[in-house]
Each structure stands twice: as structure tokens, then as C-alpha cells.
Amino acid sequence: MEILNDRDEKLILEYPCSWSYKLIAGEREALEKAIKDVIDERSHKLTHSKNSKGGKYVSMNLDLLVHNEDDRNFIYEALKAHQNIKMVL
Template sequence: MDSKTAIIYPCLWEYRLITDKPQGLLDELPGLLAPLKYQVCTKNKSAQGKYTSLQLSLVVSSKQEQHALFEKLSNHALVKWVL
């Protein structure tokens, strides 16, 4: 029996973006994600205040799109980590 939960696309997907320049990243997201519609909100700061996490929510239409967005976000200069 497969213990994985099936993901049915399209679906709402969330990425947690960790950055040390939150405003810069917020300014870049419209160009990076166009024409996709998304919501983003600031979540937490690290204990020393150096890093901020942003929660990015958007609808992905396929597993391929989900992975492509992960790669695109991971490779952006202002993103330290994507969870």
C-alpha cells in the first residue's frame, strides 16, 4: 500500500521563502512569477533578525509546474532557502 497522499492538480501550493532582504524579494516577485496570481505574507524572523521567512501561496497546475517554480525560486539571488 502506498502511504503517499495523492495530490490532485490544479491545487493551492505554498512555498516558504527564506531571505535576508525581504523587501527586495517582495519587489521582485511580480516579475518573477508573472502572469501567475499569488499571495505572499511575511511570517517569521530568525532569532538574530538576519533572516525573514515569506509564505508564498499560489495555484499550481501540475507537478512539473510545482517543481519548476521551486527551482526558479531556489535559484533567485535574494532567496537563501525554499521550503
């Protein structure tokens, strides 16, 4: 799998590999529910990143093993589409 960055350099990924998604939501509990909805009981690590200045949003990092490009993209799209998640990076 090749990913282009803004300098058109290619990143080569070898699967399975660890992947990190940065998630932004209105509250931690809603974000945790969204993760459970998307990845169910799949092994993962969730760590707090930061809260917005006004406390309206919480940012967290989700790290897990992805098995292939389709798996990585499916999780990204499912998280992005979840009503409890504002943004996925």
C-alpha cells in the same frame, strides 16, 4: 502525482491545486523582487511568517495555484535558484 514523506506514505495531489512555498531571504524587498521575477503577474498571496532572532533573515509564505507537477516543480526550482532567496521549503 505522488510525494513520499519520511514514513513512505504517498500524498496524492489533484491539479490544479493551491500550493505553499516557505521562502527565506535576507530582506523582504529582495524576496518580493525574486517572486516578481519568477511568477511575474501571476495571482498569489504572500504572508509574513517570521524574522530570525537576530533579524538577519525573513521568512514568508507564498501561496498560489499550481496547474500541474511540472508547474509546481518549475516554480520551486526557479525560486531556489534566485540570488535573492536563501532557502525554499
